[in-house]
Amino acid sequence: MHNRGWRSVYCITKRDAFRGTAPINLTDRLHQVLRWATGSVEIFFSRNNPFLATTRLKFLQRIAYMNVGIYPFTSIFLVLYCFIPAFSLFSGHFIIETLNIxxxxxxxxxxxxITLISLLEVKWSGISLEEWWCNEQFWVIGGSxxxxxxVLQGLLKVIAGIEISFTLTSKSTAEDEDDIYAxxxxxxxxxxFIVPLTIMVINVVALVLGFSRTVYSVIPQWNKFFGGVL
Incomplete structure (x- = not known):
C-alpha cells in the first residue's frame, strides 16, 4: 500500500479496539514466531522488497521495511556467535589473541x-526487568x-522452487480449561528445539573441558579460562 502511494495513520484508542489470545508455552510460541518470520522472508524475496520499491516509498519507510524483512537473516550470525565461546574453550585459545587498552x-x-539502550526500552515500554530478561532469552531461542x-526455507524456495509451509499457532492445548495458565x-x-539444545549441550561440554584442562595443566592459565567463560 505504501509502495503505491497510500498513506497510513497509527491510531491508539483509549479503550482497546481488539483483544486476542496468544500462545504461552514455548512450542506454540516458536511456531508463531516461525509464521511471522516466514512472512518477512517472503516479502524480502518478493517484488515488494524495499530495495526494489518505487520512489513513492519514503526513506524512513524504506528503512523500516528493510528492518522487518532482514531481521530473520541475523539468525545466521547469532548461531555462529553462540558457538564461538565453546570453540574458544575447546581450542584453549581466547577469541582475541592480544588484549590491549x-x-x-x-x-x-x-x-x-547496549545497556543504556536496553534500559531505555524497559522505561519506554513500561515492563519490568524480569519481563525484559525473559524476552531477551526468548529472542536467542527463537533467533537460533x-x-x-x-531463512533456509526461503532460500530453498528461491533457488529450488520449494514452497514454504508453516504450522498454524495452537491457542489452546491443555485439558484443564478452568486454569488459564494450564x-x-x-x-x-x-x-x-534441535539447534538451541545443541548450542546448550556444546557450551556445557566446553565449560567442563576448559575447566578440566586448566586444573590439570602444569601452569594453569585461569585468565584464559575466565575470559572464555565471560
Whole structure:
C-alpha cells in the first residue's frame, strides 16, 4: 500500500479496539514466531522488497521495511556467535589473541551503550526487568531456531522452487480449561528445539573441558579460562 502511494495513520484508542489470545508455552510460541518470520522472508524475496520499491516509498519507510524483512537473516550470525565461546574453550585459545587498552575501551563503550539502550526500552515500554530478561532469552531461542529455519526455507524456495509451509499457532492445548495458565506447562517436542539444545549441550561440554584442562595443566592459565567463560 505504501509502495503505491497510500498513506497510513497509527491510531491508539483509549479503550482497546481488539483483544486476542496468544500462545504461552514455548512450542506454540516458536511456531508463531516461525509464521511471522516466514512472512518477512517472503516479502524480502518478493517484488515488494524495499530495495526494489518505487520512489513513492519514503526513506524512513524504506528503512523500516528493510528492518522487518532482514531481521530473520541475523539468525545466521547469532548461531555462529553462540558457538564461538565453546570453540574458544575447546581450542584453549581466547577469541582475541592480544588484549590491549584500546580494544577494552571500545568493548566497554559498546557494552555501556547496549545497556543504556536496553534500559531505555524497559522505561519506554513500561515492563519490568524480569519481563525484559525473559524476552531477551526468548529472542536467542527463537533467533537460533525458528528464524534460522525460515531463512533456509526461503532460500530453498528461491533457488529450488520449494514452497514454504508453516504450522498454524495452537491457542489452546491443555485439558484443564478452568486454569488459564494450564497451557504454560504443556511441553511438546518440535524440531525447532534441535539447534538451541545443541548450542546448550556444546557450551556445557566446553565449560567442563576448559575447566578440566586448566586444573590439570602444569601452569594453569585461569585468565584464559575466565575470559572464555565471560
Amino acid at each position: 584500546t580494544f577494552l575501551s571500545y568493548l566497554f563503550i559498546i557494552i555501556i551503550c 531456531s525458528a528464524h534460522l529455519v525460515v 497451557d504454560l506447562y504443556v511441553v511438546k517436542w518440535t524440531s525447532l
